[in-house]
Amino acid sequence: MGLPLKLTRQLRSGPVLTTHTKAIEANTKTFLDAVNPGDIERSHDALAKSTPHIMAVVKGDGYGHGYTWVAEAALNAGATWLGVTSFAEAQILREGGITHTPILSWLNSIEVDAKDSVELGVDIAIPGLEHLKSFLATCAPPEKNKSERRARIHLQFDMGMARDGCAEEYWQTLIQEAAKAHNDGLISVVGLMSHLRNSGEKDLEDNALAVKKMLKVRALAKAVDLHPEITHLAATGAALTDPTTHFDMVRIGAGLVGIDPSETLNLIGASTLTAPVIQHRRISRGETVGYSRTWTAPADTNLALIPVGYADAILRKIPSTAGVQIAGKRFNIVGRVSMDQVVIETGDWEVPLGEVATIWGPGTDSEPTIHDWAIWEDTIAHEVVTTIGPRIARAVTD
């Protein structure tokens, strides 16, 4: 449970993560351009004449940027679907006022109920026979089940991750059983989906294997008179680097908030994390800072205290090169990161109390970015933005 979304003056005066909707819109447009069939080659795809849909993947609180803020910005800019991993996340979007956009949830327990999915208007990914049977048992009988009230499913196939999705040996049976239920009027099979195992890298050779498998899945479906409207495979990386994977829809998560795992484009960072300086002091050469005295002042200097720590967004393991920006200047974090605070060295400058430190931002003013933090925290930017603690207040701006 995070802090209240309504930013009181008190909340605003502490650490705040601000989501930038214009950045999300601009990033969404970049993906619309990337999947435009005008400039791409998708010769295997009979539907190559139409532009693939963009699904805005907003799982994990919109990659830490706010479920509905990211969803609405992406939809404003031309995304037409939303993707999450659970029924609960879909419910947050519906309760947040997104009433009509199709939503797909793809990591559901076997207990997910067809009637609930119809009521909430959420499509359910079905990753195997057990899930299909259990789901069908919860469907309304066909005579009561007009097509607009049928639960909508996407068959989900594993293509080499041994993670979510149906193992290849069961593809044919899953498709046959799903086709029967579809043709009996129990459910609507609207999608065929999988995920690339080298989703983050530009790996055309490995992607080609998955594309071939996806075509096999489509052929198996066609053979039993099943014709789902949407085939979808690619996420951010392949959407930007490999048109052969685009099919009818691409599922974009990281890219919306400015993360391009394929490192082919400079997308725009969609958040700024700030916190005020709440104390300052001058120390003498030889004095130490923080727990276990891991940093000793090499000369007389000034320090400033910022109230964020490892309970918020700053990992304890960061190196001495990690820093924040105040008034256009970069200052390094010194000493151990505590649960709730870090100390920065500000040299000759006694930073006035209340001065705002930018921990990260889009990078337009040479402030640190989530990519710098990913390097400092020895991880990927996805983890930086999805592990921001609940004490950080949230704000949204354009």
Ligand SMILES: Cc1ncc(COP(=O)(O)O)c(C=O)c1O
């Ligand atoms: C099945 C699936 N599709 C799409 C995505 C979005 O990937 P990305 O954040 O690289 O766009 C994910 C993320 O993990 C995923 O699991």
